[in-house]
Amino acid sequence: xxxxxxxxxxxxxxxxxxxxxxxxxxxxxxxxxxxxxxxxxxxxxxxxxxxxxxxxxxxxxxxxxxxxxxxxxxxxxxxxxxxxxxxxxxxxxxxxxxxxxxxxxxxxxxxxxxxxxxxxxxxxxxxxxxxxxxxxxxxxxxxxxxxxxxxxxxxxxxxxxxxxxxxxxxxxxxxxxxxxxxxxxxxxxxxxxxxxxxxxxxxxxxxxxxxxxxxxxxxxxxxxxxxxxxxxxxxxxxxxxxxxxxxxxxxxxxxxxxxxxxxxxxxxxxxxxxxxxxxxxxxxxxxxxxxxxxxxxxxxxxxxxxxxxxxxxxxxxxxxxxxxxxxxxxxxxxxxxxxxxxxxxxxxxxxxxxxxxxxxxxxxxxxxxxxxxxxxxxxxxxxxxxxxxxxxxxxxxxxxxxxxxxx
Numbered sequence: 529x530x531x532x533x534x535x536x537x538x539x540x541x542x543x544x545x546x547x548x549x550x551x552x553x554x555x556x557x558x559x560x561x562x563x564x565x566x567x568x569x570x571x572x573x574x575x576x577x578x579x580x581x582x583x584x585x586x587x588x589x590x591x592x593x594x595x596x597x598x599x600x601x602x603x604x605x606x607x608x609x610x611x612x613x614x615x616x617x618x619x620x621x622x623x624x625x626x627x628x629x630x631x632x633x634x635x636x637x638x639x640x641x642x643x644x645x646x647x648x649x650x651x652x653x654x655x656x657x658x659x660x661x662x663x664x665x666x667x668x669x670x671x672x673x674x675x676x677x678x679x680x681x682x683x684x685x686x687x688x689x690x691x692x693x694x695x696x697x698x699x700x701x702x703x704x705x706x707x708x709x710x711x712x713x714x715x716x717x718x719x720x721x722x723x724x725x726x727x728x729x730x731x732x733x734x735x736x737x738x739x740x741x742x743x744x745x746x747x748x749x750x751x752x753x754x755x756x757x758x759x760x761x762x763x764x765x766x767x768x769x770x771x772x773x774x775x776x777x778x779x780x781x782x783x784x785x786x787x788x789x790x791x792x793x794x795x796x797x798x799x800x801x802x803x804x805x806x807x808x809x810x811x812x813x814x815x816x817x818x819x820x821x822x823x824x825x826x827x828x829x830x831x832x833x834x835x836x837x838x839x840x841x842x843x844x845x846x847x848x849x850x851x852x853x854x855x856x857x858x859x860x861x862x863x864x865x866x867x868x869x870x871x872x873x874x875x876x877x878x879x880x881x882x883x884x885x886x887x888x889x890x891x892x893x894x895x896x897x898x899x900x901x902x903x904x905x906x907x908x909x910x911x912x913x914x915x916x917x918x919x920x921x922x923x924x925x926x927x928x929x930x931x932x933x934x935x
Contacts (some may be wrong), residue, residue: 529861529870531556535665535675537653538562538682541630542833542850544637545590546679547645549858552589555677558645561665563682565650573707574742574753575633576600576625576727578926581848588855588930595636596747600625600740601725605911607904608732608796614721615730615796618903619911623727625844625926627753629743633847653682656691658827663691677828677867679857681850684819686835692826698817698838701890703735703897705814705841706756706787708806711744715752716801731903732794734758736896739802752802755841757816757897761786774813783813816840816893820886825875828867830857837882840889842896845927849885852930853878881928888924895919 534550536543539562550558577591585591603623609616641647652668656678663678680688684698715722722728727740735758742753760783791803819838824831833850856877864870895901895918906914915921 529554529864529867532676532867533557533662533674534559534677534679535663535673536560536679536681537656537665537686537688538680538833538835539564539638539647539649540681540683540833541634541637541847542835542853543679543681544634544641545851545854546681546832546857547647548590548637548641549854550677550679550861551642551645553858553861555861559673559675560641560645560647561651561653561667562647562649563652573630573709574627574740574751575630575847576627576740576844576926577848578844579624579626580929581845581852581927582626584930585848585851585855588851588858590851590855592636592640595628596632596743597626597628598741598743598750599725600627600727602723603727603729603738605903605906606728606730606796606799608794613796614798618731618906619908621911621915625727627740627742628847629745629747629751630847631745632743632747635746653687656680656688656829658691658829662828675828677830677871680829680831680835681833683834684817684838686831688829689821689831689835692821692823692829692831694822696819696821698819701816701818701840701893703757703759703816703893705816706758706811707814708754708756708803708811709742709751710802710806710810712741712750712752714805716798716805721798728799730795730799731900732758732790733903734897734900735790736900737795737799737803739799754802754806756787756791756803757842757893758787758790759897772815774815779813818886818889820883822879823875824853824878824882825871828871830871830874832857836878837886839885840893842892843885843889843927844925845885845888848927849882852881852927855930884924884928888920891923892919892925 534555536547604617606615655666657664730737737756739754832853860870860873
């Protein structure tokens with residue numbers, strides 16, 4: 529590894545984490561190529577990290593205490609009830625998570641890169657050409673660069689993944705996630721309608737909405753972060769098969785009307801108002817899709833984050849798996865006798881974990897969106913039994929342990 533030239537394609541959280549891993553493992557040169565010309569810090573959506581996964585990642589030096597976060601402890605499941613403005617809680621499950629603002633986490637990851645790591649913005653890699661002992665990157669402007677190791681951290685449309693022999697593509701899951709954030713100052717009253725540490729889950733036939741607090745933009749203040757899952761009307765389905773997210777201004781009137789109708793019909797008044805008060809600029813629509821590659825490593829190419837495995841957000845492990853990828857990559861680069869052995873070791877450890885995380889997301893999506901129970905008929909015992917037998921049952925919600933599933 530000493531003296532090797534390493535390219536990281538993609539400069540988001542996964543890219544920064546893997547670049548740091550390569551630098552700490554002793555690479556001679558590390559360069560990150562980010563397609564976007566501006567910063568990524570404005571992506572203000574929320575994410576959550578399970579307490580156990582945080583402990584592992586902190587020990588691995590991949591997630592430090594300086595990133596702003598908020599404590600979450602419970603997940604109440606809520607149904608509409610005419611007598612209760614905030615709805616009726618049918619059951620409560622433990623929710624031992626830390627919530628983050630994506631932009632703040634990215635900013636800290638970017639700031640944590642040593643000065644020796646190059647970070648090039650506005651540099652689109654259009655093609656990756658594997659060759660013995662390395663790979664060549666071809667950029668949009670026509671120039672080329674050769675590296676000893678190339679890390680694909682370039683998301684679901686990964687150019688690095690496209691260069692592998694089994695170039696997998698994402699598969700549409702048949703439903704959408706509406707995402708929204710609003711400052712807590714805009715929340716309706718009363719203040720005790722939504723306890724501070726709750727990840728409230730508003731349920732309805734064919735979906736649910738989970739809402740939790742996150743640090744505000746730049747780590748200042750607090751925002752409410754909500755994610756609303758449901759299938760679109762059948763007529764709109766074919767137009768939503770591209771996994772590209774749709775900003776508020778590009779969402780069709782038909783889709784906006786469908787979302788508003790579900791909220792009006794099934795949500796308690798308090799949660800209706802939370803959605804209504806969310807600024808249009810703070811919402812977007814994300815078609816849900818998933819992807820699991822057969823191999824995380826091939827030749828001198830390795831994949832990390834969403835370039836390797838795209839898990840549905842229900843799994844609570846999106847950022848976790850990217851940071852875990854980086855932690856494992858650093859370890860194998862340090863321990864393996866050469867780069868080829870390091871790639872093989874990384875592939876052997878991360879490929880099964882990636883597939884397992886994707887399976888968790890699919891199982892949770894089926895239980896919470898595609899085949900929802902009769903929420904209103906449930907009580908605490910029924911919620912616990914449903915979660916144990918149909919949803920998760922301790923089988924990976926929040927991410928698998930860093931050592932891999934079953935170890």
